[in-house]
Structure formats: structure tokens, C-alpha cells
Amino acid sequence: MMSHKSTSTLRILATAGVVLFGLASQQAMAHAHLKTETPAANAVVTSSPTELTLGFSEGVEPSFSKVEVNGPDNKPVKTGAFTLAEKDNTQVLIPLPTPLTSGKYQVSWHVVSVDGHKTQGQYIFTVK
Known part of the structure; x- marks a missing residue:
């Protein structure tokens, strides 16, 4: 006992x-985890997207977050300003002002969530 x-x-x-x-x-x-992306990870698209959309599991702080795109031969791609979708701080919009040429593209992101936690990652997609 x-x-x-x-x-x-x-x-x-x-x-x-x-x-x-x-x-x-x-x-x-x-932590703000990447839940969706357009173009999707590992996707092969037939035409150049005009913007990237990244959807996170929680809101992100644009002032402390960044998305970079590298194209074929690891060359940086010029992007527009990092913005959030209207009325949805979980959706990040990255304009692509110049059409992408054929090849593989890597999207690298690091974000700070609204509660201050940092996360990062990357994915690829291909333009045919």
C-alpha cells in the first residue's frame, strides 16, 4: 500500500x-506554418504567374517577414512589395512584375507571426 x-x-x-x-x-x-502556396510546391505551370500567394496557419507581421525568389541558375527574381491580403493577415501576396521565363524557381520565406515566433522554409515550382 x-x-x-x-x-x-x-x-x-x-x-x-x-x-x-x-x-x-x-x-x-x-508558429506561422506555411499551409498553402500558389503556384503550389513542385507544380509545373504553363504560364508565368503574376504573383505568389502564401497562406500561413496564423497571422504574420509584414515588417519583419520576407519572401525571396530565385530563378534558373539561382539568379534573384525582382518581386513587388510584401503585402497581406485585405482583411486576412495569414495570406501573403508577392507581386511578380516581370514575366518569369521557363525554368525552376525557388521561393524562400521567413516570417514572424503576430505573436513574435519566427519560421522559415522554401519550396520550388517550375514554369514550362
């Missing part, structure tokens, strides 16, 4: 474990 002290210690440890798990789960959910 367990003593009262052992039972109390187990309850405290169990409660602490639940609290820590809850905090860890909240932190994992508190």
Missing part, C-alpha cells in the same frame, strides 16, 4: 506533466 506522501507526490508529478504537455502543445501551435 502506498503512503499518503507517495500518493501526493505522484499527483503533483502527474499534474506537472499535464501542464508541461499543454504548454508545449500551445508553443507548437504558435
